[in-house]
Amino acid sequence: SKLFIVDDNGNEIKNSSKENHGSIAVECDSVMLGYWNEPELTASVLKDGRLIMSDYGYFLEDGTLMLLGRNSDVINIGGFKVSPSEVEEIANTAECVDECLLILSGKDPALFLKLLVVTKEGYELDSKSITDLISAKLEPYKIPKRYQKVDEIYKTFNGKIDRKKMIAEYK
Numbered sequence: 001s002k003l004f005i006v007d008d009n010g011n012e013i014k015n016s017s018k019e020n021h022g023s024i025a026v027e028c029d030s031v032m033l034g035y036w037n038e039p040e041l042t043a044s045v046l047k048d049g050r051l052i053m054s055d056y057g058y059f060l061e062d063g064t065l066m067l068l069g070r071n072s073d074v075i076n077i078g079g080f081k082v083s084p085s086e087v088e089e090i091a092n093t094a095e096c097v098d099e100c101l102l103i104l105s106g107k108d109p110a111l112f113l114k115l116l117v118v119t120k121e122g123y124e125l126d127s128k129s130i131t132d133l134i135s136a137k138l139e140p141y142k143i144p145k146r147y148q149k150v151d152e153i154y155k156t157f158n159g160k161i162d163r164k165k166m167i168a169e170y171k
Contacts, residue, residue, distance in 0.1 A: 001028030004026075004050060005022045005025070006023050007023075010047035021068055022056060023056050023071060024052075024053045024065070025050040025052045026050065026053065027049055027050045032046075032051065055069070056074070068085065068086065075102070075104045078141065082141070082142050087134060087138065087142055090133050090134050091115055091133065094129050095120075095129065096129065097117055097119065097130065098120045098121075099117075100115055101153050101161060101166055102114070102115050103170060105171050112144075114170070115130065115144040115147050116153065118150055119149060130144075154166055154169075
């Protein structure tokens, strides 16, 4: 079996990187043949014998696969794609942050990034220090415009973040 990084058209990205990432695709003898009675859905995930997964990432020079997140989690704002996990990873290093979640908020055309933050016990939300951390490492369009303190980040029964529930409540 072989793993590939592919662009939105299913074409292989030969020199993938953190800046030039794509969807992860697999090619092997045991790849599924398709979804039962769902030709359109099958065509959307099977291209040239490769299964294009909903995860995205890139390869390091040594061949290590780096996962960045799920395509369904990517936020498209003003034509720019933002990986919530990339922003959250940096924000989580702030002294006041226990855990956080980046969402798209507002109403079209006034959409913006909002970071929901559970603060550590005894700390207040310090949006300036979080902004400083993020702006030192990421492009300006990835910096949240608003911050909101929340009591908890909802989880599903298996412990994963329930993004849909959080978005529904805090959008």
